[in-house]
Amino acid sequence: xxxxxxxxxxxxxxxxxxxxxxxxxxxxxxxxxxxxxxxxxxxxxxxxxxxxxxxxxxxxxxxxxxxxxxxxxxxxxxxxxxxxxxxxxxxxxxxxxxxxxxxxxxxxxxxxxxxxxxxxxxxxxxxxxxxxxxxxxxxxxxxxxxxxxxxxxxxxxxxxxxxxxxxxxxxxxxxxxxxxxxxxxxxxxxxxxxxxxxxxxxxxxxxxxxxxxxxxxxxxxxxxxxxxxxxxxxxxxxxxxxxxxxxxxxxxxxxxxxxxxxxxxxxxxxxxxxxxxxxxxxxxxxxxxxxxxxxxxxxxxxxxxxxxxxxxxxxxxxxxxxxxxxxxxxxxxxxxxxx
Numbered sequence: 001x002x003x004x005x006x007x008x009x010x011x012x013x014x015x016x017x018x019x020x021x022x023x024x025x026x027x028x029x030x031x032x033x034x035x036x037x038x039x040x041x042x043x044x045x046x047x048x049x050x051x052x053x054x055x056x057x058x059x060x061x062x063x064x065x066x067x068x069x070x071x072x073x074x075x076x077x078x079x080x081x082x083x084x085x086x087x088x089x090x091x092x093x094x095x096x097x098x099x100x101x102x103x104x105x106x107x108x109x110x111x112x113x114x115x116x117x118x119x120x121x122x123x124x125x126x127x128x129x130x131x132x133x134x135x136x137x138x139x140x141x142x143x144x145x146x147x148x149x150x151x152x153x154x155x156x157x158x159x160x161x162x163x164x165x166x167x168x169x170x171x172x173x174x175x176x177x178x179x180x181x182x183x184x185x186x187x188x189x190x191x192x193x194x195x196x197x198x199x200x201x202x203x204x205x206x207x208x209x210x211x212x213x214x215x216x217x218x219x220x221x222x223x224x225x226x227x228x229x230x231x232x233x234x235x236x237x238x239x240x241x242x243x244x245x246x247x248x249x250x251x252x253x254x255x256x257x258x259x260x261x262x263x264x265x266x267x268x269x270x271x272x273x274x275x276x277x278x279x280x281x282x283x284x285x286x287x288x289x290x291x292x293x294x295x296x297x298x299x300x301x302x303x304x305x306x307x308x309x310x311x312x313x314x315x316x317x318x319x320x321x322x323x324x325x326x327x328x329x330x331x332x333x334x335x336x337x338x339x
Contacts (some may be wrong), residue, residue, distance in 0.1 A: 025246040048069050062088040062141045066157040067118070071169035077123040077134050079159075083113050091150055092142040095123060099131040099332050107142070132329035133170055135336065136160040163336055167320075170329065173240075177208040184302065185209075185316075191306060201245040201284045201317040202338050209214035210313045211306040237261075241326050242302050243288035244319040245334060246280060249312050253280030256305035261293035271297050277307065280314065286334050290325045 010291055063084035066257050070078050079095060088244040093110040096103060106127050128134070138158040167175070176183065182193050185207065188234045196208040242259055254280040261271035293300060302321070306314050326333070 009091070011202040021052055027216050062086060062090050062143055062153070064090075064093070064139055064141055064156050066137065066139050066159050069159040071134065071161060073168065075125040075169045075171070077137070077169070078120055079123065080118060080120045080138055081110075081113065081141070082118045082138060083115060085115050087115070089144045090141055091144045093121070094140040094142060094152060095121065096138040096140065096155060097123065097131055097134045098136050099133050099329075100135045100336060101332055102131045104128065104130045109146050110142075113135060114316045115160045117242045132332050133166055133273075134161060135166060163339075166336065167333070170326050170333070171322040171324040172320060173323050174319075175318045177198070177203045177205075178319075179203050179205050182207055185304070196215075196315065199247075199315060200203075201334075203317070206317040208313055208315050209304070210311075212311055237297045238323055239290060239292050239325050240300055241288055241290040241322045241324065241330075242320075243286060243322075243326075243330050244304075245284045245317045246278075246287050246304075246314060247282055247284045248280035248314050249282070250280075251282055253282075253312060253314060254305075254307035255280050255287060255314060256303075256307045257287065257289045259289055259291040259293075260301040260303065261291070261297040262299040262301055263296070266299065268301070284315075284317070286330050288327055288330055290327055 063086050065082045065084065066079060067082050068080040072078060077097070081093060083090065090113055092107050093113075095106045095108060097106060098104075106123055107329050108121045108123075110119065110121075123134070136158060138155040140155045141153040142150055143153065167169040168247050174184075178195055182195065185193060190212050190213070192210045194208050194210070197205045197206050200206040240259060242257065246255055247253075248255075256275060257278070258275040260273040262268055263270040271294050274289060276289045278287050301322070302319075304314075304316065306312065318334065320333075
């Protein structure tokens, strides 16, 4: 019996020893796991921080200046960018363009623009998908870190474009604000015209067209469609858009607009015309018409009718002719002119 008791004591003591060893091993394993988890977290934080510091330093070191922006006759926008001294891997430049209402980001490769270098970038009309024209341009650098990750920097420079440049890029071939004279219009039919300094859309004056006809709504018009004195300019076919800001003395005012495609003898019989009628209000509003004049057209002429069979007046301001269809951009163009 005594031996049995001794054996049991022996096993109990050994079991306690083994349990202590197992507990110790488990604690070591758990500690290693915890260390591993902490290391993964720290490693990610360090890696992220390194990338942020690297990209941030790259952006700080890349110094860009938008030196010049010009709009070409074909509508291309050419932006010249100069890079100052400072290291950093410049990969591209974001050009942020705006028409005053909408904006668009256009990315251009700039990997070839090195320190102290200058490069001219071209934005074509085909690049402009959400803006009607370019009113101002900003630039933002894109840099790469050591891992090749690209980071977009903040906008660093901005240029506004002169109104005359914008209109030229849109194909403006004629503009009249009636500040000095009534050209290209002369009164015809039973009507008179005069420069009016009491009302205008922009500037200080407008053209007032006064109808005195009480019998026919079609005998009061501006610009006879024949004769050298009535044509606006020399052309050779293509799409043309006439536009003007117009208002009437009556809420029931009428406007008839014609584009005449004239031959060398100032006759529209060969190439025809297009006309359109509008209802006017007493407030300034933009009215336009576009027409394709065939090849061979030597001149175009614009006729505007005061289509009411009673005395009344229409006012015209900021008359423009473009050598392309710019109808969709006209509201923004007229807002631009008034600024």
